[in-house]
Amino acid sequence: xxxxxxxxxxxxxxxxxxxxxxxxxxxQVAVRASNSAAAVAPAPVVVSDGAASERTVVRLxxxxxxxxxxxxxxxxxxxxxxxxxxxxxxxxxxxxxxSNLEVWFQRPKDIVRKLHAGDLDLGIVGLDTFSEYGxxxxxxxxxxxxxxxGDCRLSIAxxxxxxxxxxxxxxxxxxxxxxxxxxxxxxxxGFTCLGPRFMKEKGMKHVxxxxxxxxxxxxxxxxISDAILDLVSSGTxxxxxxxxxxxxxxxxxSQAVLVAxxxxxxxxxxxxxxxHEILERLEAHLRAAVQFTVTANMRGSNAEQVAEKIHSQPSxxxxxxxxxxxxxxxxxxKVSIDYYAIxxxxxxxxxxxxxxxxxxxxxxxxxxxxxxxxxxxETPRWRNLLSELGL
Ligand SMILES: Nc1ncnc2c1ncn2[C@@H]1O[C@H](COP(=O)(O)OP(=O)(O)OP(=O)(O)O)[C@@H](O)[C@H]1O
Ligand SMILES: O=P(O)(O)OC[C@H]1O[C@H](OP(=O)(O)OP(=O)(O)O)[C@H](O)[C@@H]1O
Ligand SMILES: [Mg+2]
Numbered sequence: 286x287x288x289x290x291x292x293x294x295x296x297x298x299x300x301x302x303x304x305x306x307x308x309x310x311x312x313q314v315a316v317r318a319s320n321s322a323a324a325v326a327p328a329p330v331v332v333s334d335g336a337a338s339e340r341t342v343v344r345l346x347x348x349x350x351x352x353x354x355x356x357x358x359x360x361x362x363x364x365x366x367x368x369x370x371x372x373x374x375x376x377x378x379x380x381x382x383x384s385n386l387e388v389w390f391q392r393p394k395d396i397v398r399k400l401h402a403g404d405l406d407l408g409i410v411g412l413d414t415f416s417e418y419g420x421x422x423x424x425x426x427x428x429x430x431x432x433x434x435g436d437c438r439l440s441i442a443x444x445x446x447x448x449x450x451x452x453x454x455x456x457x458x459x460x461x462x463x464x465x466x467x468x469x470x471x472x473x474x475g476f477t478c479l480g481p482r483f484m485k486e487k488g489m490k491h492v493x494x495x496x497x498x499x500x501x502x503x504x505x506x507x508x509i510s511d512a513i514l515d516l517v518s519s520g521t522x523x524x525x526x527x528x529x530x531x532x533x534x535x536x537x538x539s540q541a542v543l544v545a546x547x548x549x550x551x552x553x554x555x556x557x558x559x560x561h562e563i564l565e566r567l568e569a570h571l572r573a574a575v576q577f578t579v580t581a582n583m584r585g586s587n588a589e590q591v592a593e594k595i596h597s598q599p600s601x602x603x604x605x606x607x608x609x610x611x612x613x614x615x616x617x618x619k620v621s622i623d624y625y626a627i628x629x630x631x632x633x634x635x636x637x638x639x640x641x642x643x644x645x646x647x648x649x650x651x652x653x654x655x656x657x658x659x660x661x662x663e664t665p666r667w668r669n670l671l672s673e674l675g676l
Contacts (some may be wrong), residue, residue: 424459579640581649
């Protein structure tokens with residue numbers, strides 16, 4: 286049991302959300318890089334930490350390592366918010382497009398803790414981490430709930446062999462006669478808040494949790510636990526360790542989310558504006574990333590007639606409707622309009638169906654290009670955020 290710490294009375298587990306709060310601290314803060322060549326490599330200096338409310342710069346926490354680190358930087362880059370990091374071991378960086386913003390690289394769970402402590406204002410983490418370390422926390426708020434990467438699920442898994450061979454659902458597991466008060470079902474997990482809560486909700490009796498960081502899939506084979514509760518994506522790690530998921534055993538579906546401290550949004554100058562800009566850029570990029578722009582030529586006697594043909598096809602409606610422009614052809618020295626160029630946006634998934642529908646109504650010369658951004662008049666998430674903040 287060397288790597289595991291038994292948690293007593295699991296329904297009483299309460300995580301310390303505030304390991305950093307309070308007390309004067311000394312902290313390393315790097316001087317922010319300016320555009321001048323001399324300042325390219327900021328020298329770390331030690332400064333004393335002032336009270337959180339005195340801070341005027343806005344802070345965004347990003348995963349410092351692991352699965353989400355690279356994709357988070359890629360997402361921001363795709364939103365024209367490239368993070369400028371002087372070297373990979375330096376934990377502070379900036380985004381030249383956003384003045385008055387510091388980026389701090391932290392472990393995902395520490396991002397959530399530091400949001401609560403007021404040391405960060407915004408952060409990007411997996412929903413699993415946010416839920417585990419921040420769910421009971423009324424100050425924390427999800428600003429964007431689907432950043433479309435880091436997809437995984439928090440799921441219960443049991444061995445494929447032995448007494449579990451014919452156990453395929455949470456109900457089967459609960460009904461096994463093996464679990465008693467003296468000998469409960471032992472579950473190894475890093476999610477000691479979500480796990481017990483889930484089991485309680487499902488009415489599972491006689492369960493105990495032990496905690497471990499990483500390589501949890503080894504625990505059943507080592508005899509340390511009967512089951513595990515861990516993140517699953519492709520399922521390869523489970524399979525390679527002779528484990529299986531069970532029906533009804535998914536605790537949470539997760540992906541990357543943008544989160545914030547409500548207190549910061551409301552009280553700290555500049556946080557709301559920066560959040561609005563980041564949110565708008567994220568939404569514009571994520572909306573565009575699943576669409577194509579399609580242009581085609583269509584024969585027709587006037588624009589309205591062409592529009593009607595397009596609207597008759599279910600996959601060609603576009604975002605608001607087609608843009609239709611006359612194509613001026615010169616034939617025998619005379620200019621005439623026999624064709625119209627149409628522009629529509631189509632979901633990437635529906636591209637081929639859309640091309641077929643365009644052809645069926647006389648479309649030709651179909652050109653397809655990627656879309657970079659779609660800015661709507663106002664993002665629904667922004668409106669929701671303001672209303673949740675009571676603004
Ligand atoms: N197999 C996976 N596929 C997709 N996303 C995953 C997978 N495993 C984890 N994630 C997502 O990536 C996040 C970070 O996971 P990662 O393993 O990099 O860090 P961690 O194990 O939480 O951190 P630490 O090692 O500091 O404890 C998770 O919170 C989850 O949202
Ligand atoms: O279903 P799969 O695609 O096989 O992914 C699942 C694995 O990914 C995560 O671990 P990770 O690789 O991040 O290592 P860690 O345990 O060190 O965090 C998770 O803890 C699983 O072990
Ligand atoms: Mg991991």
